[in-house]
Amino acid sequence: MLDDVVRLRTLSSVAELGSFSRAAxxxxxxxSAVSQQIAALEDEVGLTLVNRAVRPVALTDAGLLLVDxxxxxxxxxxxxxxxxxxxxxxxxGRLRLAAFGSAFAxxxxxxxxxxxxxxxxxxxxxxxxxxxxxxxxxxxxxxxLAITYSFGGVGAAGEDxxxxxxLLDDEHRAVLPARHRLASRKAVSVKDLxxxxxxxxxxxxxxxxxxxxxxxxxxxxxxxxxxxxxTDDLQAxxxxxxxxxxxxxxxxxxxxxxxxxxxxxxxxxxxxxRPVTAVTAANRRPPPVASMLEILTGA
Numbered sequence: 001m002l003d004d005v006v007r008l009r010t011l012s013s014v015a016e017l018g019s020f021s022r023a024a025x026x027x028x029x030x031x032s033a034v035s036q037q038i039a040a041l042e043d044e045v046g047l048t049l050v051n052r053a054v055r056p057v058a059l060t061d062a063g064l065l066l067v068d069x070x071x072x073x074x075x076x077x078x079x080x081x082x083x084x085x086x087x088x089x090x091x092x093g094r095l096r097l098a099a100f101g102s103a104f105a106x107x108x109x110x111x112x113x114x115x116x117x118x119x120x121x122x123x124x125x126x127x128x129x130x131x132x133x134x135x136x137x138x139x140x141x142x143x144x145l146a147i148t149y150s151f152g153g154v155g156a157a158g159e160d161x162x163x164x165x166x167l168l169d170d171e172h173r174a175v176l177p178a179r180h181r182l183a184s185r186k187a188v189s190v191k192d193l194x195x196x197x198x199x200x201x202x203x204x205x206x207x208x209x210x211x212x213x214x215x216x217x218x219x220x221x222x223x224x225x226x227x228x229x230x231t232d233d234l235q236a237x238x239x240x241x242x243x244x245x246x247x248x249x250x251x252x253x254x255x256x257x258x259x260x261x262x263x264x265x266x267x268x269x270x271x272x273x274r275p276v277t278a279v280t281a282a283n284r285r286p287p288p289v290a291s292m293l294e295i296l297t298g299a
Contacts, residue, residue, distance in 0.1 A: 005077060007041040008070045010034055011049060011059075015067050018056025079140055095288045096125040098134035099147035102234070102253040103276070107168075108147065111299045115292050122288050130206060135162060138279060144289050146279040147296075151213050164277040167296055170251045172272035175237070176263040177244045183263035190249075190267065191221040197228035197246035205232040214249060217272070238262060 013023035014034065024031045042049050049063035059067065095115075099108055104126070112124060129137060131148035138146045139162065149170060174188045182188050200214055201207035218225045228246040231237060234254045241248050242261040249267070251274060258264060278296050280289055 004041075004044075005074070007037045007044075008066070009074060010037045011041060011063065012067050012071070012074065014038065014050060014057065015059050015063065018058070020057065093122045093288075094125060095122050095145070095292060096127065096143040097145045097147070097292070098127045098129040098137050098143040100130055100134070100149065101128055102251070102256070103147045104128060105256045106253050107299055111292075111295050114295050114299075118295075119288060119291060135279060138162060138281060141281075141284075144280075144284070144286075145292055147276065148279055149274045149276045151209065151274055161282045162279050163282045164279045165293055165297060167276045167278055167299075169273035170253045170276050172249060172251055172267050172274070173255075174265045174267055175241050175248045175250050175255075176265065177241055177247075178261045178263050179244075180247070180263060182265070185265060187266040187268045189221070189269050190217050191223075193225075193247060194218075194221065194223040196226065198225040199229045199231065199237050199240050199246045199248045200225065200227055201232050202230045205230075207232055217249075 010023060010027060010029075013026050014020060017023050017026065020034045020038075021031045023029075024034045027034070029037075038050055045062070045066070047062040048060050049066060051058045051060055097112075108126075112126065115122075116124060127137075127143060129143075129146075131146075131150065134143065134146035134148055137143040147167070148164075174182070174193065176183050176188075182192055185192075198214075201211045203211050205211075215225065229240055231240070234250070237248050237250065238255065238259045240246065242259045253276070255264070278293055280293070285293075
């Protein structure tokens with residue numbers, strides 16, 4: 001069984017690269033080992049799988065069929081191998097954690113410090129990743145725990161064997177120049193901001209989904225935002241608002257330090273907080289992950 005998997009991976013590599021020697025380099029084999037594996041696979045199926053008379057080498061119809069049909073199985077086996085490696089790493093004293101940037105700038109460092117004090121033998125491997133990427137890494141077994149957020153209440157519960165634990169609600173605020181006409185109010189609505197110059201993330205940047213959400217909020221309030229500036233730098237957003245270039249909407253976690261000359265006000269209307277969650281694999285929660293979850297929920 002294991003030999004068949006190895007030979008199928010070798011055939012897939014030859015198909016991708018069009019060369020026995022390149023496949024050997026990719027897989028860490030000798031060229032003769034690749035040739036032997038392909039020959040053994042051809043003997044097993046009783047068909048020629050590779051046309052060796054052309055350059056680059058090409059798969060026969062039988063070879064193409066075998067590669068196509070075996071691809072899903074090889075992908076699942078690769079994911080299983082990565083997940084087994086994740087378990088092995090945890091048992092050896094390693095915890096890999098992916099989280100979005102503003103979590104690292106606020107509540108995560110103290111939580112990680114508490115974990116380290118409790119488990120000094122466990123090596124922490126933090127990685128910055130936006131929610132979609134973090135969940136993908138978790139599904140593949142490349143991280144053990146993911147800190148994510150969602151818009152519109154859509155989370156990871158039940159998604160591809162993932163389980164989420166609610167940590168906090170990251171409140172949405174209106175960020176205004178200190179002398180703004182609305183600065184004296186205790187709260188403002190999105191509709192109050194119609195006609196203002198807006199500072200927003202780039203539509204093709206890492207916060208593109210947030211930009212879409214802002215535009216949806218404005219559309220629901222009956223207007224389209226007048227974009228004055230586009231930037232993905234959160235400190236720059238505050239700086240531009242403070243200097244009077246426009247207004248912005250930001251979440252609490254994106255403002256760990258607030259500049260002077262700003263008025264930060266709650267948004268009236270439907271609750272606009274984004275849920276922040278800790279996400280784990282449903283079938284993989286060894287002691288270090290459970291301990292980290294306990295610390296995070298207590299933080």
